[in-house]
Amino acid sequence: MDRWWFNVFVARAVTTRISDAPRSKAMIGAAALVIVILTIYVLSSGGYVSDVLALLRQRAGFQIPESVFAVSASDALYWTLLAGLANTVRVALAAAVLATLIGLVLATLRLSAFPGFRLLAGLVIEPLRNTPVVLQLFLWYGLLINNLPAARNAVEILPSVFLSNRGVAIPTITMNGLSFPELTGFNFTGGMTLSPELAALLFGLTLFHASYLAEIFRAGIMSVPSGQIDAAQALGMRFYRRMRLVVLPQALNFIIPPSTNQFLALVKNSSLAVAIGFPDLVAVVSTLMNRSGDAVLGTVIVVAAFLGLNLLLSGALALYHRSQMLRGKASLSVSLPVSVQMEWQDWIKTPWRKAGTIALGVVGGFLVWHLLNWSVFQAVWTGSPEECRAADGACWAMIAEKYRLILLGSYPFGLGWRPVLATAVLALSLIFAARFVRRKPLLALPSISVAIAVWYWLMGGGLSLPTVNIVLWGGLPLTIALSVLSIFLALPIGLALALARMSPRRIFSVPAYAVIDVFRAVPQIFLLFGVAILLPHILPAAWTPDKFWRALFALIMITSAYLAEVFRAGLLAVPPGQAEAARTLGMNRVMIFGLIVLPQAVRISWPAIVNTFVGAIKDTSLVFIVGLMDVLAATKAAVVDPSWRLYSLEGYCFTALIYFAICYSLARYARRFERLR
Known part of the structure; x- marks a missing residue:
């Protein structure tokens, strides 16, 4: 027992969730x-x-429709688990290779001497970085299922690469050579056809992590001194040889560690396959847990599998990084201004530069015109689904019909003013805190505390307001509240974990070390699912919190683990002479830490703290897995309506704009704060 x-x-x-410096x-x-x-x-x-x-x-009793090797419902459960693990590895490896290639292209475009190329790369990178990856997966999946033609009318985007609502048909290598897909009847034969689920997962993971890798590659390229590039150019090296033999080898010292973090995050994000129905390891284990009821076994399987994958990946990249250092190819260098680094692309002569700018302007204008034509000029803003089907543009009428469900969830109809007012109070307190946190930090926390209390009262009722059950909370107010609460409560926990990890006493450092590293090694979606299942098993029924508090607990611990490493880096960056000077003035340890060390550490690490806040906001999009109707889950409920199901693209675009407005504003605030520092 x-x-x-x-x-x-x-x-x-x-x-x-795994260490930022594993x-x-x-x-x-x-x-x-x-x-x-x-x-x-x-x-x-x-x-x-x-x-x-x-x-x-x-006997497993369920079948995996798409796997590396054959699996049937009559096979043993361990064989089905291995098939799920193989799917996870396959998706992670393919997405890592594609994200690396696309990230390098985007980094080159963003460093280009062409203003148009830089603008194009920015327009691609910023929306991808500031919207949740699970939302992007839903958008790609809806696009493949609802907006692409049938297989007999497939779109050939590249030679022998076809897009249709059956997925993506691509050439493949067989024992007899290359096999190309061919349309036979109503489907493709030959080659390889990726299902819509697998294609959406690959597209989403590849583009999301390519946007982060592009910034890492750009920073690494900019870290190479311009004198190295000038010397290579003086030797007559062309652009490709300069990049391959001079720039990239020296940039590896900066590129490899943060790229490792992105690859580890990609492995974890592959678990989001369960959200769109692709049978990866997490999906198979979730089915196992639901059937057997053994939550501990399922948790240990997932934790051990992802720890093993992360250990192998981080170890391989660490060995490669060490080999590069020993060969002298990855030398440290000081980053130079962007204007200086632009000189390495003088391989483009002025006439070609002008011609390229004009050509890009024509192509960009063509794409912008079609986008505006679809989204504005020929769009249907109000009306019925029949009117949308008769039009050639976007169907924003679906948003006009479902906006209340998307924004407020299932909150009682006659009380809609309460979540609107509660969200406004919370947003105003955040704006006030952001404005004064730099000059008067002591005013920020009380204002947010009061705003949270007012928000909870308005949403839940009491004190002359009708009571509304917590299961009816949803939409944008729930998303913002989960974000604020997880961040607000994770700050002291993250600081405590950082101090415990830095402690010379093993009784504090070892548990903190284990909690931080293990929490960051496991996929976020499984943490939410695991907490939702484990807590009812280990706590008495009277003590078991509802799903809102269970999801909040998981989000708090995820954010705390990341903040702990940010705080630790900031504390280590404070010069030790500051504390020694304060000690000579007679200050005790509490005063030194509270008045000298902590304020400087927060000031140093504030941009990284805000970036963690952005990640926490995007993590709230995963709470649909435990049944909470946040703004993403409410959007899914809106597009499930058979009358509007064909217009899921518009619904997810609307939700993406909401996340982008919040996350991009926070990112810009972090950059502004860094400049003011």
Whole structure:
């Protein structure tokens, strides 16, 4: 029989996002922690090993429609789990390669001497970075399913590459050579056809992480001194050889560590396949947990699998980075102004530069005209689905019909003014805090605390207001509240974890080390799902919180783990002489930390803190997995309506604009604060 005290320990230890600077020792320690937990659990539970082995040998009872090797419903469960893991690895590897190539192209465009190229790269990167990846997956999936033609009218975007509502048909390598897809009847034969789910997952992960990798590559290229490029040019090297032999090898020192973080994040984000129905490891384990009821086994499987993948990936990249350092190819250098770095692209002569700018302007104008024609001039703003089907433009009438559901969820109709007022109060408090946090930080926290209390009163009722059950909260107010609450409550927890990790006493540093690294190694979507399932099993029914508080707990711990590393970096960046000078003035440790060290650490790391806030806001888009109707889940409910199902693209674009407005504003604020510093 399971011991309740051990279940509590397991839930706190293994339900946990990977380090921004992952190290092999950290990963090995986290993996060892999981193994120890599993061993203790097995020893403390009588016939648990035999029960688990019997369960894994049982007939799976469900089929994976798309996998690397053949899997049927009659196969053993362990074979189905291996097929899910193979799907996760396949998606992660393919997306990593494609994201690297596209990111390098975007970085080159953003460093180009062509203003048009720089503008084009910015228009691609910024929307991708400031909207949740799961929203992008839904958008791509809706586009493939609802907006592309049938297979017999497939669009050939490249030679032998066809797009249709059946997915993407591409050439493939077989034992007899290349096999090309050909339309036979109503479907393709030959080549390889990626299902809409797999295609949407690859598109979404590739473009989302390519936007981050582009900025990393751009910063790495800019870190190469211009003298190196001038010397290579003086030797007669052309642009390609300069990039391959001079620029990129020296930029690797800067590029590899943050790129490793992005690849690790990509591996975790591959678990979002469950949101669009692709059978990866998390999807298979979720089915296992629902059927067997063994939440601990499912959690340990996912944690061990992703820790292993992250350990292998980070170890391989660390070895490659070390080999580059030993060969002297990755030398440290000081970043130079952008205007100086632009000189490395003087390979484009002025006439070609003008011609390219004109050509890009023509192509860009053509695309902008078609976008405006679709979204504005020929769009249907009000009316019925029949009017939308008769038009050639966007159907914004769906937004006009469903805007209340998208923005307010299922909140009672006659009380809609309350969530609107609550959100306005919370937004005004955030604007006030952002304005005065730099000069008067003590005013920021009380204002947000009061605003949260007012928000909770307006949303829930009481004190002369009718009570509204928490299960009816939803839409944009829920998204903003989850973001603010998770950030607000994660700040002290993240600071405490950072201090514990820096402590010389192992009784504090080891648990903090384990919590931070394990929490950041597991996919966010599984953390939310795991908390929703584990807490009812380990707590008495009277103590089990509802799904709102369970989701909030998971978001707080995810954000705290990231903030802990940000705070730790800021604290380490404060010169030790500051504390020594304060000690000579007679200050005690509390005064030194509160008045000298912490304010400087926050000031140094504020841009990174705000970037973590942006990530926390995007993470709230995953709460639909536990049944909360945030703005994304409300949009999904709106586009499920059979009358408006064909216009999911417009619904997801509207939601993406909401996220972009919030996240991009925060990102701009972080940059402005950094300039003022």
